[in-house]
Amino acid sequence: MESHQRRLTKIVCTLGPSCSSKEQMLELAQKGMNVARINVSHGSREDHVRTLAAITELNVKHGFCIASLIDTRGAEIRTGDVQDPLEVTKGEEVLFAPTTLKNLPTDRQIIYVGYDGFSSDVRETNQILIDNGEMSFDIVRIEENGSVVGQALQDGSIGSRRHINLPGADIDLPSITDKDWDDIAFAAENDVDFVALSFIRNASEVEEVRALLNKKKSSMQIITKVETQKAVKNLSEIIEASDGVMVARGDLGAEVPYEHLPVIQDDIVYRCRDAGKPVIVATHMLESMTEHPIPTRAEVTDVAHAATEYTDATMLSGETASGKHPPVALGAMDKILRATETHLSKFPADQNIAIQGDGDARAQSAVSLAKSSNAAAIVVITNSGQTARRVSKFRPAVPIISLTNSHGVQRKIQLLYGVYPLCIEFSQEEETVVRGFEAAIKSGLLNSGDQVVVISDIQTQNKPVTSIQMRTVQ
Secondary structure (H helix, E strand, O other): OOOOOOOOOEEEEEOOHHHOOHHHHHHHHHOOOOEEEEEOOOOOHHHHHHHHHHHHHHHHHHOOOOEEEEEOOOOOEEEOOOOOOEEEOOOOEEEEEEOOOOOOOOOOOEEEEOOOOHHHHHOOOOEEEEOOOOEEEEEEEEOOOOOEEEEEOOOEEEOOOOEEEOOOOOOOOOOOOHHHHHHHHHHHHOOOOEEEEOOOOOHHHHHHHHHHHHHOOOOOEEEEEEOOHHHHHOHHHHHHHOOEEEEEHHHHHHHOOHHHHHHHHHHHHHHHHHHOOOEEEEOOOOHHHHOOOOOOHHHHHHHHHHHHOOOOEEEEOHHHHOOOOHHHHHHHHHHHHHHHHHHHOOOOOOOOOOOOOHHHHHHHHHHHHHHHOOOOEEEEEOOOOHHHHHHHHOOOOOOEEEEEOOHHHHHHHHHOOOEEEEEOOOOOHHHHHHHHHHHHHHOOOOOOOOEEEEEEEEEOOOOEEEEEEEEEOO
16 A cells, blocks of 8 residues: 655654664654654763754754654652562562661561652552553552552562552652753753653643743743543643643553543544644554564554544654664654555545634635645745644645744644644745745655645734635746
8 A cells, every 4th residue: 555645643752772873863863753752761961961962963964853852750659779670479468668668577578669658649549550550469458657568460570660650549749850840941941842741630730830931931842741540630721731742651551441541542632633732642652663673463553543543743662762673663653654644535534623713714724725626735834833733733634834934943843743844034925935835845845836725924014914825836
């Protein structure tokens, strides 16, 4: 089956030890990476500075448009450090204890936890999950000294600093830690495009980060990760407060019954589309490709499902950061998305999306005109990126070539579905359109003779007026 000429769904690649060199990052950029994610839970500040410099070099020296995203650690509970992994057998009772409780009189194996409020929060759940459910324990009882007896439901091995979930519990920790605030400030000061906030529970936490960015006069955009039951409950207010959302399925799948996860994902993607906010589907998409060069058929279907939802982006985590085949995993995701988009282009898209104001109405009109005229693309002239976001909201089946005069705006709209951003010099409108056509032809996005829809703001004496035109590329 022939794949779509231009991939519309974007791909976020997590950078890490397996793709840390400039040559490896260049290969990912050449194979279609749109956004580079840096998980600050791993690596040193020096590593992060070096990686950001390499991303800038990709854009300046090699002519790519790769956006940068820093992902915070958030308030998480982890096991303590151990010299050797603890081997636990199914049915065995073990003791979970804060690291402050030493020399406990017990014959059981002890799993130390780096959080003093653990026994209090455990009361709100009936299970303890380690590594997003790789191992699970039923809670037998809570001891007076603050330790917790758990019974293993599987055989397993528990190493140092393993992540712990308490499904449904409202963890009594601030969602944004001191380390997070430091990482957010670092990202803002280094002109990072997006910051992804972990374990957010409500809109007020997002607004606290917004206040810091405003204080620093930073244009960095906030992507809120939905990975707790509280976040799902407060989804509407979180979407409204955020610039975009990530469906962080690892922790979310451990926090909610896993059979509910597909429905929650669909709901988040639809609500973000309705609000005109970008949404990323993340975690375990091609997990087997961390080790193997070919994805499982279930993983192929999972990526394709995200594309049929018209999500803005899909994400690779360990597959690129620490896997054996980063370029192969990226190539596989690219092929799956293209093939799915080719299939979707044969059917009318579900356009039951809210029109909120005149800007949305004009954007939808441009998309309808492109479809009825069989246009090769929609060309958007935008200062802030807002018009590009509005057109993207209605998911046209053709590329949205967005012309802007700001490299920062260019990188931020790179996350949007279907948007191919180009940075050019703006002048009077007709000159800008001609210059944009020339840049698009040079980039291989348009050919002479193509019919396109152009949507732009014409400056009149009083205010800008939106113009929608059919044009032939000269």
